[in-house]
Amino acid sequence: MIARTPAGVSAVVVITRDLARRFRAVAATCAAGRRRGPAPPVVARASGDTVTLTARFDGVTLGVTTPAPPGPAGVLVAPMAVLEAVEGAGAGPVELRVSGGHSGEARWVDAGTPRSLPFEAPSPGRPDDPPPDPAEWHPVPPRLLAALHECGRTAARDPGRYALHRVQVRGGAGAVVGTDGRTALVAGGFEFPFGEDLLVPAVPAFGCRELAGTAAVHVGRAGGHLAVRAGPWTVWLPADAGGRYPDLDGVVPRAGAGAVAGLDAADAAAVLAALPGLPGADGEGRPVTLDLDGGVAVRARGPDGVAELRLSRSPAAGPPARVAVDRAALRRALRLGCHTVRTAGGGRPVAFEGAGLTLVTVALDPDAAVAPDPAARVTHTDPAAHGPVHPRPERRTTMPPPDTTGVPGPGRADPPPAEAPDPLAEAEALRAALAEAAARAGRLVAALKHRRREQKALTQAWSSLRALNLTPDRP
Structure with a gap:
């Protein structure tokens, strides 16, 4: 049996405290840019066995529809502050009612104590109505x-x-x-x-x-x-179908026109972990250098010198390229899973490609790119593949004066023949070298295949405006 609206009451809508909380949370994110002025009112509409809440924010409209106990149809308008007052984590009911023109009241129970809140209820009208639904979803x-x-x-x-x-x-x-x-x-x-x-x-x-x-x-x-x-x-x-927007076609480096690298997932995680500690974070543009030359190195310079992170598992192909980018852009690309790097060098934009995503960022001034430095502090993402390098101690040997007689002198003997290498050790070393080469080749092939699959998405990539050297669409 459907309840009727009480006499003298023009509209009654029942929501839950949890719905009030969730609607307010999403509503706080619906304003484009900084929200100015008070929050918009909320339209609550009961229809059969559903309840719908809507609110409009400078053209953007938010709505949510949830099941509700059968009740009389009705619509009312309440300030957003009412939802803030009644919200809670539970599913306890909140009765919103309007009577006597613009007199509204919210009733609910909080921790066993009945609560009520009067509010002024504007009359429902066209400005508060949501846009129509599409003819087809x-x-x-x-x-x-x-x-x-x-x-x-x-x-x-x-x-x-x-x-x-x-x-x-x-x-x-x-x-x-x-x-x-x-x-x-x-x-x-x-x-x-x-x-x-x-x-x-x-x-x-x-x-x-x-x-x-x-x-x-x-x-x-x-x-x-x-x-x-x-x-x-x-x-x-x-939706504005006539606005002007930058033309991003042609900005992403074309296939075969530059260097490409496929970052191993473990290497990408290592870069993300190392970025906060790399020097130069306070410099202009927060530059970090990507060096693609058969492999991949990430380099940065600070007052104490150069730090370099070599990505042991990540192959690179194409002509060598060295480019500096804002480390914030690199961090964002890696967090989005864009692990394929493509650049044509020469100060052109750098593209980071992932599954269905392409992030394009401007290259910083070429002078910001850090070249290899013999004094750099070098770290490898896979230390096992690069054992520590210890300088060999200098060996000093006192050479006796040359013998011109052809007869061995006292205490001198012909040197013994060189010891033959251990065939088993040589075979093990050769197998390890071949395995490493095969692994690198496999990663390179995987990166190139990934690039081929993403080619369609790359042709649709976009650029930025002034910094990406683009012109806007022609009207």
Whole structure:
């Protein structure tokens, strides 16, 4: 039996304290840039056996729909501060009711004690209504949420002449792009139900734990918005199909045009662990050098000299290349799993490729690249493959005067013949050398195969604006 709305009460909506907490947590991440002014009001709508909460943030709309006990349909508007007051970790009910025009009240029980909170309830109206749902929802891989989040992190913080503070969703290319003018991140491999390129706000909401891990993710176009649905959550993003965005095509080094290296996972972890301790972290651009010459070395210079980390398990191919990048960009690329490095040298951008991701960053001034230094403090990521090198002690031998008689003198004898090498030891040494060569060759082949698989994504890679020497799209 469905309960009726009490007499004199215009609307009643029942939510849970946990829903209030989760909605407020996600709502705090829906503003693009710094949020100004008070939080927007929340629209609570009861319909049959579901309850929906929505709120609008400068064009971005957040909504969540959850099951609820059957009850009368109703809609009311409450300040966000009401959710803050009633939120909690439990599933205890919270009754929101409006009566007498704009008089609202929230009722709940906290630790066995009944609580109530009066509030002023604006009348529901069109400005508070969410955008319409798409006519059709299109399923996409769940990693789209991470793509929107990471590309949003890469976008510029402040608006500029070009829309670098936004994220570009490329319908035809099936990619999501973000750039701040120095670093660009491209996430590819998607199929969108539209062909145009859209500019949407960069909001952190897609990185919230409430949305992360959602198995069912869908997208759709509706009413000038790109709608993204993740489980019970929906985010409507205002979509600009005519905005100008940097053209990133052609920035990533072409296949065969430069040096390429495949970083072993253990080597990448070693670099991440070593980066905080490498010298030069306080220098301009926080430079760190990548040296690709058959292998890979990471080098940095500080007041106390040069430190070098040689990646024992990571092969490199192509012409030798030495380039300096911001260590923050290197750290981010490795944390994203982009372990294939590609550079054409000459101060051109450096690309880090991973599974469906490409991070492109500007190369620093060539003078910032650190050349090999005999006095450098060298560390290997696999010490077992490079035993400690000890200088051989200098041997001094006093040579007797030459004998001109041809007759051995007293106490002199012909030197004994050289001792023959141990065949078993020689065979063991040869087998170890061949095994190491085979392992290096295998890693190189794997890196090249990985590069071939990612070629399609690379052709869709993007660049930044001024620092990447690009021109904007033509109108």
